[in-house]
């Protein structure tokens with residue numbers, strides 16, 4: 001008999017009191033380290049799913065760990081803005097094409113592609129937000145630096161860039177699509193697109209600073225690293 005069926009039967013024949021069941025929720029919430037308001041909303045459920053199924057992949061947190069883990073291809077300037085020519089052998093060995101559940105093909109590092117496909121589908125399903133535009137591998141340096149962008153290593157992706165700009169707000173002042181999704185999911189007790197990614201250890205650029213405002217950064221951007 002499944003746990004659910006057992007509870008249903010035990011409640012109906014009086015072996016289990018609804019009150020006892022309700023008392024279990026704040027107890028579990030204290031164990032999980034979330035607010036013990038007795039209501040199993042999105043924060044409780046995601047803390048629970050994390051406790052039951054902790055992220056199995058430890059993603060590299062620093063630049064040097066990234067280089068050790070994913071590689072550090074040599075490159076030369078192309079003369080076209082931030083674009084670079086990457087070492088062909090490295091690209092051939094590491095950058096692969098993966099198919100998202102939407103049918104769209106994306107080029108990612110071989111070590112993160114499958115995770116990306118799985119997480120992207122999960123994030124779309126849970127949040128109800130499924131961005132049509134997904135930009136992944138682009139051989140370029142970070143603006144104003146001579147360091148490779150994580151897009152060049154194939155471990156970053158941008159979603160719906162126009163609707164998720166730097167600063168978290170559109171030119172008309174409205175919140176970005178991802179931030180609206182967070183608000184909607186919070187109200188509906190669902191897990192947002194951003195939260196699904198962050199729970200898996202993926203970094204969201206929206207947490208970064210922009211023009212001195214912390215937490216209003218590069219909304220479109222996610223990376224499989226710290």
Ligand SMILES: [Zn+2]
Nearest residue numbers: 156157158221
């Ligand atoms: Zn990006």
